[in-house]
Amino acid sequence: MIEYAVLGGFVLDCLFGDPAWLPHPVVLMGKAISALEKRLRARLPKTPPGELLGGGIVAFCLPVGTFLVTSLVCLAAAKLSPWLGLAVQMFWCGQALAAKGLAQESMNVHKELVKGDLPAARKAVSRIVGRDTQDLTAEGVTKAAVETVAENASDGVIAPLLYMLIGGAPLALTYKAINTMDSMVGYKNTQYLYFGRAAAKLDDIANYLPSRIAALLWVAAAALTGNDARSAWRIWRRDRRNHASPNSAQTESACAGALGVQLAGPAYYFGEYYDKPTIGDALRPVEPKDILRADRMMYAESLLALVLGIALRLLVLAM
Numbered sequence: 001m002i003e004y005a006v007l008g009g010f011v012l013d014c015l016f017g018d019p020a021w022l023p024h025p026v027v028l029m030g031k032a033i034s035a036l037e038k039r040l041r042a043r044l045p046k047t048p049p050g051e052l053l054g055g056g057i058v059a060f061c062l063p064v065g066t067f068l069v070t071s072l073v074c075l076a077a078a079k080l081s082p083w084l085g086l087a088v089q090m091f092w093c094g095q096a097l098a099a100k101g102l103a104q105e106s107m108n109v110h111k112e113l114v115k116g117d118l119p120a121a122r123k124a125v126s127r128i129v130g131r132d133t134q135d136l137t138a139e140g141v142t143k144a145a146v147e148t149v150a151e152n153a154s155d156g157v158i159a160p161l162l163y164m165l166i167g168g169a170p171l172a173l174t175y176k177a178i179n180t181m182d183s184m185v186g187y188k189n190t191q192y193l194y195f196g197r198a199a200a201k202l203d204d205i206a207n208y209l210p211s212r213i214a215a216l217l218w219v220a221a222a223a224l225t226g227n228d229a230r231s232a233w234r235i236w237r238r239d240r241r242n243h244a245s246p247n248s249a250q251t252e253s254a255c256a257g258a259l260g261v262q263l264a265g266p267a268y269y270f271g272e273y274y275d276k277p278t279i280g281d282a283l284r285p286v287e288p289k290d291i292l293r294a295d296r297m298m299y300a301e302s303l304l305a306l307v308l309g310i311a312l313r314l315l316v317l318a319m
Contacts, residue, residue, distance in 0.1 A: 002168045003310050005086060006161070009093025009169075010306050017100035025066075025095055025173055029180045032062060037185065037195070051194035059181060059198035066177040070170040092169035096176055098156035099302050102128070102149060103295045109145040113138060113288040128152075130183070132268040142286045147263050149294040150218070150255035151248055155179050157302045158217065159210035165309045178206045188244075189270060204246055211247035214301065215240065215254045221300035222258035227293060232258035235280050242277040249279055256280025258297060259290050 018024055040054035070092065078085025105128045112121035121141045126133040128148045136144065159179075164172035182203035185196035215236050223229035235257025236250070242264065243249035249264070256263045262282035266275050 001082075001086060001089070002165065003313060005089035005093050005168060006164050006310065007306070008086075008090035009095075009097060009164070010161075010302075012090065012094030013097040013100055015100075016094070017104060018095065018098070025092070026176055026180050029062065029066065029177050030184060032065075033058060033181055033184050036061065041195075048194045052197060055185065055192075055195040056198040058185070058195075059178075059202050062177045062181055063174050063202070067170050067174040070173050074168065074170060089169045092173060093164050096160040096164060096169065096172035098152065098160075099299060102152050102156055102298065106145050106149050106291050106295055109141060110288050110291040113142060113291075130269060132271065135268075139286055142288055142290060143261075143263055143265075145291050146255065146259070146261075146286065146294045147252055149291065149298050150251045150263075153218065153298040153301060154211045154214035154247070154251045155207055157298070158214035158305050159207055161302070161305050161309055162210050162213065165313050175206055178202050187269075189272065207247040211250040213305075215250040217301040217304055218251050218254035218258065218297060220304055221297040222254070224300045224304070225293070225296045227258040227297060228260060229258065231260060239277075239279045242279050244276075253279050255294055255297065259286075259293060260284055261286045261290060 036058045037054070040057060041051075044050040044054045074085060074088055074092075077088040105124070108124040109121055109128075112118075112124050118138055118141070121138065122133045122136055125136070125141050125144050125148075129144045131144065133141070133144065160172045160175055163175045167174075178199070181199035182196075184199075185192050186200035186203060187193075187196055188200075219229050219232045219236065222232040232254045236254040239253040239256070240250050242253065252263055256279045260281070260283040262278050262280045263286075264276055264279040266273065268274070
């Protein structure tokens with residue numbers, strides 16, 4: 001059952017992505033996080049221990065609640081009809097994946113860069129990155145888009161695939177809840193230094209293995225798409241720890257090596273300067289076509305992960 005749901009969800013994502021008119025679980029998760037944060041901040045002491053407690057409550061309630069609700073819905077649907085149960089799982093598996101959405105958003109950036117419309121390119125890339133984009137150069141916009149494709153290939157595709165192969169749509173959506181929490185409150189700034197700590201640590205744990213699998217798959221994808229797999233492996237080995245997060249540089253470093261460019265480096269977030277290390281060697285300048293190359297590698301590793309994951313699951317079940 002799970003294998004069919006995962007395969008069907010993958011196809012749904014590749015065909016339709018995330019239509020704007022269709023309610024998405026991540027939007028509901030975001031509203032739940034905001035509501036919980038507002039209530040907890042109003043009731044708990046505005047001290048480091050109080051904020052740690054509040055953030056811990058959010059980090060417990062959202063993933064557990066997501067898993068329980070989605071599991072109950074899937075079980076209820078399956079009791080009514082096995083086909084309905086499969087359809088619900090397939091639908092949610094498709095929503096847990098973000099390959100097409102990531103490709104579409106990055107292609108929007110590419111389109112504006114090719115047109116030479118830098119303000120429009122900055123606006124397009126601001127939809128998919130957390131950094132400040134208003135002062136980015138064309139090269140900075142391009143780097144930001146490539147980095148986002150590489151990083152989100154892990155937490156937007158490979159990690160959800162891994163979790164849905166283990167526990168179906170409920171576990172995949174539970175992972176998305178953890179990832180959404182981190183993207184909303186997992187910042188090391190004044191507002192979230194304590195409140196977001198539990199969410200950030202939970203996200204680090206949830207992504208630890210998937211990010212490393214994604215990096216190795218990216219190296220393989222580099223070979224399959226005619227990019228430099230040997231350099232991808234070398235730069236991944238050298239620069240995979242060049243990030244404050246233990247996971248974020250994993251696929252970024254493999255991507256930088258595959259393309260022969262330098263990614264990351266200093267950036268502004270919410271007006272604050274962060275002196276981040278670079279990833280990769282600047283063998284040539286980053287160019288808009290690198291966005292297309294990154295998208296192709298992202299799709300190649302996604303398909304590779306799907307085939308290997310389903311094959312491994314069937315092998316384990318047959319033992």
